[in-house]
Amino acid sequence: MASTFPQPLDAALVPRFAGLPTFMRLPAVTNFSDVDVALVGVPWDGGTTNRAGARHGPREIRNMSSLMRKVHHVSRIAPYDLLRVGDVGDAPVNPIDLLDCLKQIEQFYASIFRAGVIPISAGGDHLVTLPIFRAIAKERPVGMVHFDAHSDTNDTYFGNNPYTHGTPFRRAIEEGLLDPKRTVQIGIRGSVYSAEDLDFAEAAGIRVIHMEEFADLGVAATIAEARRVVGTEPTYVSFDVDALDPSFAPGTGTPEIGGITTLEAQHMVRGLRGLNLIGADVVEVAPPFDQGGSTALVGATMMFELLCVIAEAHAQRRTIGAERSASVE
Numbered sequence: 001m002a003s004t005f006p007q008p009l010d011a012a013l014v015p016r017f018a019g020l021p022t023f024m025r026l027p028a029v030t031n032f033s034d035v036d037v038a039l040v041g042v043p044w045d046g047g048t049t050n051r052a053g054a055r056h057g058p059r060e061i062r063n064m065s066s067l068m069r070k071v072h073h074v075s076r077i078a079p080y081d082l083l084r085v086g087d088v089g090d091a092p093v094n095p096i097d098l099l100d101c102l103k104q105i106e107q108f109y110a111s112i113f114r115a116g117v118i119p120i121s122a123g124g125d126h127l128v129t130l131p132i133f134r135a136i137a138k139e140r141p142v143g144m145v146h147f148d149a150h151s152d153t154n155d156t157y158f159g160n161n162p163y164t165h166g167t168p169f170r171r172a173i174e175e176g177l178l179d180p181k182r183t184v185q186i187g188i189r190g191s192v193y194s195a196e197d198l199d200f201a202e203a204a205g206i207r208v209i210h211m212e213e214f215a216d217l218g219v220a221a222t223i224a225e226a227r228r229v230v231g232t233e234p235t236y237v238s239f240d241v242d243a244l245d246p247s248f249a250p251g252t253g254t255p256e257i258g259g260i261t262t263l264e265a266q267h268m269v270r271g272l273r274g275l276n277l278i279g280a281d282v283v284e285v286a287p288p289f290d291q292g293g294s295t296a297l298v299g300a301t302m303m304f305e306l307l308c309v310i311a312e313a314h315a316q317r318r319t320i321g322a323e324r325s326a327s328v329e
């Protein structure tokens, strides 16, 4: 049974530097109904306010993802034996028209959602999460575990422009796509525009875990708090690589020192096992600022970590669903 699922190219047969650089060396898939979990690129950084370059993220993450293997070394989760996973390519983008691009990304994800497929995406800047939410959270708001140096709940930039990578979660809350009371932000830090920058997030009910509190709590207590906040309802994971210290992830648009280590981030994602996870993204990998592909490797590895916990969650939902319909018969 498991052997019928798509598998990554075997690195013992085809070396990692050969072949088409799809995500995780999986087959490229054009029909969404051929997969249960879709790995998607969103090569767009039209929401970036300063150091652009995340549009090049998906291609470099695909390249570095050739280093990933098939089985998680701690949890022993083997995602490609649980479900059909494939690279469905990139969402269509428009680098010179922000509103058109938001629409195109939303439509692409709406097709994925209609096919009953779970998306795990590589950005792109953080604004790409908004059209993803517009596609997958229309029927009911989702909860979110959000790793980031920034809350991304600012209001407007450069006049009255509502759409930048600093505003997606304010818009998502306003549009009823994101439940702020089931949202936890981890790693928030850095200088702010004004002392009131976090007022919206906190007044809306987001649980903001600033980097200083994370340092006090430690990994285990932070996981427990995140699980308490999101509960058992559908939850999305958004991983901005700038949550990490720039010594681990220098290739990003808005680096902030004093961040999370890669190992802490891996432990926290593993700690999301068993939650009702319905999708994830890794955003803000900006290859023009990267050094030797290290940030793209971080992005690819965090995608694999997310794939493992999400594939397990999706497979469990399917088993429960199958048992329910069997008991009804």
Ligand SMILES: [Mn+2]
Residues within 6 Å of the ligand: 126, 148, 149, 150, 152, 165, 240, 284
């Ligand atoms: Mn962000």
